[in-house]
Amino acid sequence: MRGEITKIDQFHNSVNDGEVFKRIYFELDGNIWGKTDLVIGFRNYRRWDKVARVGNVLDGLVMKNADTVDADSWPVLVKAKVVVKEALTEMEKMERDAKLGIYG
Numbered sequence: 001m002r003g004e005i006t007k008i009d010q011f012h013n014s015v016n017d018g019e020v021f022k023r024i025y026f027e028l029d030g031n032i033w034g035k036t037d038l039v040i041g042f043r044n045y046r047r048w049d050k051v052a053r054v055g056n057v058l059d060g061l062v063m064k065n066a067d068t069v070d071a072d073s074w075p076v077l078v079k080a081k082v083v084v085k086e087a088l089t090e091m092e093k094m095e096r097d098a099k100l101g102i103y104g
Helices: 047-050 092-097
Strands: 005-009 020-030 032-039 057-059 064-065 076-079
Touching: 032 047
Parallel strands: none
Antiparallel strands: 005 020, 005 057, 020 032, 057 076
16 A cells, blocks of 8 residues: 655654654545554664655555554655755845855
């Protein structure tokens, strides 16, 4: 299954003592909402670490039940969200250049 990451929570304490997790929310194929929980100490966390960004589209998601993506899925990055940095205004460029000593 394919899905776009729509939100990622901060780490929360797990009910298991000493473990923390973060929840990832998806909009899956067919406008279905889904989620998964990633525990930082579990092996599968490394599969997700580099691809878990809001706006990224992932494939290879396996459903555990109607609204839960199995955290043991092997996510494949299909489309990365491109972050476009806004252009600097003329004043911001002059301030930057002044800090660099370009104007003497």
